[in-house]
Amino acid sequence: MKGTAPTAAPVLPIRGRFRPLGLGDVRITGGFWAERQSVNAGASLAHIEHWLEREGWIRNFDLAAGGDIAGERRGREFSDSEVYKFLEAMAWEIGRTGDAGLESRFRAVVWRVAAAQERDGYLNTKFGRPGQQPRWSDLEWGHELYCVGHLLQAAVARARTRPGADDGLLEVARRAADNVCETFGPDGIDGVCGHAGIETALVEFARVTEDERYLGQAALFVDRRGHGRLSDVEYGREYFQDELPVRQATVLRGHAVRANYLAAGAADVAVELKDASLLDAVRTQWTNTVTRRTYITGGQGSRHQDEAFGGDWVLPPDRAYSETCAGIGSVMLAWRLLLADGDSRYADLIERTLFNVVSTSPAADGRSFFYTNTLHRRELGTEPDADRPSIRAAASLRAPWFEVSCCPTNVARTLASLTAYVATSDDEGLQLHQYVPGTVAHRRPDGRVLSVTVATEYPHDGEIRVRVDSDDEHPWTLSLRVPGWAAEGATVTVGGETRPVAPGYFTAQRTWRRGDEVCLSLPLAPRFTYPDTRIDAVRGCVAVERGPVVLAVESVDVPGLDTVDELRVDTSRPPALVDGRVTVRFRRVRPAEHDWPYLTAPAPVVDEDPVEVPLVEYHAWANRGPSTMRVWLPQ
Amino acid sequence: MKGTAPTAAPVLPIRGRFRPLGLGDVRITGGFWAERQSVNAGASLAHIEHWLEREGWIRNFDLAAGGDIAGERRGREFSDSEVYKFLEAMAWEIGRTGDAGLESRFRAVVWRVAAAQERDGYLNTKFGRPGQQPRWSDLEWGHELYCVGHLLQAAVARARTRPGADDGLLEVARRAADNVCETFGPDGIDGVCGHAGIETALVEFARVTEDERYLGQAALFVDRRGHGRLSDVEYGREYFQDELPVRQATVLRGHAVRANYLAAGAADVAVELKDASLLDAVRTQWTNTVTRRTYITGGQGSRHQDEAFGGDWVLPPDRAYSETCAGIGSVMLAWRLLLADGDSRYADLIERTLFNVVSTSPAADGRSFFYTNTLHRRELGTEPDADRPSIRAAASLRAPWFEVSCCPTNVARTLASLTAYVATSDDEGLQLHQYVPGTVAHRRPDGRVLSVTVATEYPHDGEIRVRVDSDDEHPWTLSLRVPGWAAEGATVTVGGETRPVAPGYFTAQRTWRRGDEVCLSLPLAPRFTYPDTRIDAVRGCVAVERGPVVLAVESVDVPGLDTVDELRVDTSRPPALVDGRVTVRFRRVRPAEHDWPYLTAPAPVVDEDPVEVPLVEYHAWANRGPSTMRVWLPQ
Numbered sequence A, B: 001m002k003g004t005a006p007t008a009a010p011v012l013p014i015r016g017r018f019r020p021l022g023l024g025d026v027r028i029t030g031g032f033w034a035e036r037q038s039v040n041a042g043a044s045l046a047h048i049e050h051w052l053e054r055e056g057w058i059r060n061f062d063l064a065a066g067g068d069i070a071g072e073r074r075g076r077e078f079s080d081s082e083v084y085k086f087l088e089a090m091a092w093e094i095g096r097t098g099d100a101g102l103e104s105r106f107r108a109v110v111w112r113v114a115a116a117q118e119r120d121g122y123l124n125t126k127f128g129r130p131g132q133q134p135r136w137s138d139l140e141w142g143h144e145l146y147c148v149g150h151l152l153q154a155a156v157a158r159a160r161t162r163p164g165a166d167d168g169l170l171e172v173a174r175r176a177a178d179n180v181c182e183t184f185g186p187d188g189i190d191g192v193c194g195h196a197g198i199e200t201a202l203v204e205f206a207r208v209t210e211d212e213r214y215l216g217q218a219a220l221f222v223d224r225r226g227h228g229r230l231s232d233v234e235y236g237r238e239y240f241q242d243e244l245p246v247r248q249a250t251v252l253r254g255h256a257v258r259a260n261y262l263a264a265g266a267a268d269v270a271v272e273l274k275d276a277s278l279l280d281a282v283r284t285q286w287t288n289t290v291t292r293r294t295y296i297t298g299g300q301g302s303r304h305q306d307e308a309f310g311g312d313w314v315l316p317p318d319r320a321y322s323e324t325c326a327g328i329g330s331v332m333l334a335w336r337l338l339l340a341d342g343d344s345r346y347a348d349l350i351e352r353t354l355f356n357v358v359s360t361s362p363a364a365d366g367r368s369f370f371y372t373n374t375l376h377r378r379e380l381g382t383e384p385d386a387d388r389p390s391i392r393a394a395a396s397l398r399a400p401w402f403e404v405s406c407c408p409t410n411v412a413r414t415l416a417s418l419t420a421y422v423a424t425s426d427d428e429g430l431q432l433h434q435y436v437p438g439t440v441a442h443r444r445p446d447g448r449v450l451s452v453t454v455a456t457e458y459p460h461d462g463e464i465r466v467r468v469d470s471d472d473e474h475p476w477t478l479s480l481r482v483p484g485w486a487a488e489g490a491t492v493t494v495g496g497e498t499r500p501v502a503p504g505y506f507t508a509q510r511t512w513r514r515g516d517e518v519c520l521s522l523p524l525a526p527r528f529t530y531p532d533t534r535i536d537a538v539r540g541c542v543a544v545e546r547g548p549v550v551l552a553v554e555s556v557d558v559p560g561l562d563t564v565d566e567l568r569v570d571t572s573r574p575p576a577l578v579d580g581r582v583t584v585r586f587r588r589v590r591p592a593e594h595d596w597p598y599l600t601a602p603a604p605v606v607d608e609d610p611v612e613v614p615l616v617e618y619h620a621w622a623n624r625g626p627s628t629m630r631v632w633l634p635q
Helices: A031-054 A059-066 A079-098 A099-113 A144-161 A169-184 A196-209 A210-222 A258-272 A278-291 A324-341 A344-358 A406-416 B031-054 B058-067 B079-097 B101-117 B144-161 B169-184 B198-209 B214-223 B256-272 B276-292 B324-341 B344-358 B406-416
Strands: A027-028 A421-423 A429-432 A437-445 A449-456 A463-468 A476-481 A491-494 A497-500 A504-510 A517-521 A526-529 A541-546 A551-553 A567-571 A576-580 A581-588 A611-614 B026-028 B423-425 B427-430 B438-444 B449-456 B463-468 B475-482 B491-494 B497-500 B504-510 B515-519 B526-529 B539-547 B549-554 B567-568 B574-580 B581-588 B611-614
Touching: A027 A031, A027 A541, A031 A079, A031 A099, A031 A406, A059 A079, A059 A099, A059 B539, A079 A099, A079 A144, A079 A406, A099 A169, A144 A169, A144 A421, A169 A210, A196 A210, A258 A278, A258 A324, A278 A324, A278 A344, A278 B058, A324 A344, A324 A406, A344 A406, A344 A476, A344 A551, A344 B214, A421 A437, A429 A437, A429 A449, A449 A497, A463 A476, A476 A517, A491 A504, A541 A581, A551 A581, A581 B101, B026 B031, B031 B101, B031 B406, B058 B079, B058 B101, B079 B101, B079 B144, B101 B169, B144 B169, B144 B198, B169 B214, B198 B214, B198 B256, B198 B504, B256 B276, B256 B324, B276 B324, B276 B344, B324 B344, B324 B406, B344 B406, B344 B475, B344 B549, B423 B438, B427 B438, B427 B449, B463 B475, B475 B515, B491 B504, B539 B581, B549 B581
Parallel strands: A429 A476, B427 B475
Antiparallel strands: A027 A437, A421 A429, A437 A449, A449 A463, A463 A517, A476 A504, A491 A497, A491 A517, A526 A541, A541 A551, A567 A581, A576 A581, A581 A611, B026 B438, B423 B427, B438 B449, B449 B463, B463 B515, B475 B504, B491 B497, B491 B515, B526 B539, B539 B549, B567 B581, B574 B581, B581 B611
16 A cells, blocks of 8 residues: 555554555445434534533643643543544544544644643653652553553544644654553563553554554553453453453453453454464454354443453343443454454444444434443433533433543544445455445555445445446456345345345456446345343343344333333234334233232233334434333343 | 340330340251351351451451551451441350350450540541541441441340340440430431441440430431432442432332341331331332342342342342342341231241341351352352452352451341241230241240240241140230242141131130140242243243242253253243252253354254253252352243
8 A cells, every 4th residue: 555645544454354445435425324424523523522621631631731730630540531532533534524623623632632741752641740640550440551542543543634744643642652662661561551452552553653663562562461460350350351361362351342442452463463373362252252242232241330241141131231432342343353354244243333332322413422322221211411421321311421431532533434444445356344325436556446336225225236436447346245134135236137145245356347336135124133042131032123223112102101111022923114114013011010029820911902113223212302212022 | 025134136126016036035946047057156156257357357446446557457448347247146146055155255356346446435447546537537438337336236236135244345335326426416417327227226226225315316317318418429329328318219229238227227217206107118118129129039139330229120130139238138127027017028028038048148167158149150150269358249159258248247147146036926925937946935024924836847848836835824826927928728727627828927816725736837849930021131931949948950960061051941840859859850952053143033942851950949059169050940
């Protein structure tokens, strides 16, 4: 890729099965994701900036620059990272749209951050100044390296979208990264950060700067972890993946965000260093996590207590944690493995997670967010206080901000860079992984341009029409992902011929001419989905899905009922599309009341006349006020 | 009761439907509970003392007395309470058996505690000395009043078992109680303790000392709570029941131990002050908690995160919290309501909780304990470290001690005073609530003596023979509890006549003569039990019970199988008794492996030949090494 403008994408591995395309190659011109990107740009970024200022998390940098921060600093120990994620989101957004107003806001924040950096490159508002805890004195909980990681990611985004910009962010990041390498290098502190994240960042920073020192430091962090260098904590060392070396682990465990970030970093290191056994360990972890520890939404993490994965098959829908950031971490990990291996299952999980976790978090107006994404709400929630940060997992509806507010900024940076996850290239041609209306136009290193336009209303219509826009003398291969959920009924029409296709990548190698068209047709009839019998918590239940979208029953759609828990789904008839909404037939049961809820015979239930209830797309639930909701429907 | 020796019982209300009998009236001479009392006396008390010394929690008092404690003190902020609970357990045990060796150990610990008391009566090793946090500066988490509560309970136990003893404990307690009244009285600090417990203790202390000032202080604490006097915490004010006044609450919520202790204290205050509406509020809370928020074992509290009740019907068996101390708190509450109302449902819950929670915690040898009592263990556990305290809820097997070690001492004081929960009296006669082999001999205030001997192997045999040992000219009423689980098949034989009896109290008023006999026969055939359909987490499952005892399948009883999760119970045949063990027929399923655990059709399973598996009494599980276990068996 040398000699051309840098690819404006978050992850640019040196090798792998697929090569990323960037914001300059792909455009999303409408539909589900364009709408979310628009709300993100038009509402969420300003909302985030407002709260970062209101809570004093940007001002912390001013205080640190003034030297007068001890006692005045506000926010948790990782609040700097929210400012960096906000910078990263703005950088991608500026790269995507060239928004001049955003450019000046971006520069203003960079300037305030830069002013707080110390002479030796150290940058953190929480530690090291008079009256503060010493630097690196609390690796378990201090999040200093984690924060540097997000600073580097912001700088990477900027360098790839505005190479050579004179804002200074890249230099700030370089000095911070150098400080990390000096402090934690082979002869430095023999430690790791309680929260992974620096690993991916250092690898990407090495890719941006072409300085292998950062890669070496990332590899060192990956290999140091898992040997009990961190102190034991209440949740056990598993919490920060320090109980077992990455190379020996067979499944993700502990804190779900940390686990995904670490695995993503290990994958990055493995790819750069051609470390096949390390990559293989990450693959195994991913496979076991997806087959045994992942919600139907793609969500990960069952436990509130430690925001952690449960054991295999422990996937309770009520009080599911499924943190938004764990979903984003899972997308980060799956994307790296997709680039490395080219296996469509990774893209399947990305699709599922984007539609059902990442897009669930923000409200329709982009001004409030779910931190956790439960699959079952039993009680009507209450509107969170609009004027103060919510406790992260306590809000029953989307909240404007949290005392731990990692999710809003993480969603913002993900939506702003989402275009980069749509398509890739390789020596043979183009691969389309996610279906959005828009264009893909890729100039190859050899100068050939391959371009297509995609027309679709996916995921609300299964027709995906891919029209070739480039004339090329040479044959090339167009690859279209057939999702795993489309195991039956998917067809592709090319050259007038229609044939069934199986999950994986449909590939057509041709000498494509402008106007040639491939039409992928995915079966979008709504369907019942049955859980593996080992998932105890949803025994006897079914879910309803349509394409990659998980549906739910929400009490606002059931007149006269505050709880959806009295509904029993009738699976003798498949879910139907009625006026564009997936509709299911239920019977209502009225449980008898007893002195004691454990009975000598199965509890008698009263069946009433069936009712037809339209379901809501899970990502859109709770946008109409307090409600109860279920994804898993008892039969 | 005036004019006689004090009744040696933990709870002596001024009025109520039933009057407690004490350790002097009731003897347990054999069977299930005698064995546990013997292990408690012979092993657990010494084990507890060993760990209290080893961890320095008694030495904290020495350090405090020496004035040199800051920086040296060990243990959590509530460790003093473990010393007090140990004193209480010893006091009951001395009262029960007159053990002289224990008497000298008791006095030695009292002396060390007393030496640490400050001039004004304040007594806590964690606060108030130079270098320590100021007294009462952290009502949310400091546990100072909670600790005083346990000090008072120890003094109450001592005063009722060794009235007039010269050890000084009663005076230490009185000075501490006076200090609380001075500090938190109507003109004092307008606060409550984050952990309830002082309320029951002050009421009982008022009963012992006949000083109503302590009762008034208890009433003040009960009414102060629920108005947000405590700061908000991550778990919300519900955590310490400060979000809603006791009089307005309709169900127990928040931290399950705190909730039960508070409700017990409110019941005490209501009974003493004839506060009918307060007692009614507690009754309602109990009923809703038992019908919607209680495990089949009697266990309470679903959540690890905040050791709290879940919402209605949220009773996951895996990672059930069901803290041992919450079970004990539930027994405390139910006992107070039983004394007040005379409703057998309270005694039913006490029985269930004693057999399935309280007796589950200690190992057979009395030297390790469950802190939480899960109803489903998916993975083989590991033996906890014998040489250091376990993290409270992390141990997969019983652990010798915990950094928060409330449960061992709580079990010890409960077992040592268990005799007091067996029987009561009223103006009409005697009531037997729990069936143990032994004697009940009660001298009434009018001098008449009513006495019976109970012969039974309950809960392993349903025959309970009650023989009258006293001759009395006047008729009196013998009442026997027929448990709620014995709704069908219970009979009573009296005067040669056998007839069916329904749950509640069977009563027979007669002019009883020595040698008269009543035989209650309870149906002890093992049975399947079905959950209310609203308990989502155990849909499609059954449990097996025998009498009041919950059973479980444990992997050590299934040759060749490490997991019990592949077993499906055959409910077409009732559980059988084979060689004295309850045995159930299972089929084994071998789930198919998939890339993704959510399927388009119900997962095919492979049925194999049925296997007959003996179940284990739940309280006895995990006594044979690491195992997996289920109470709820999928059909």
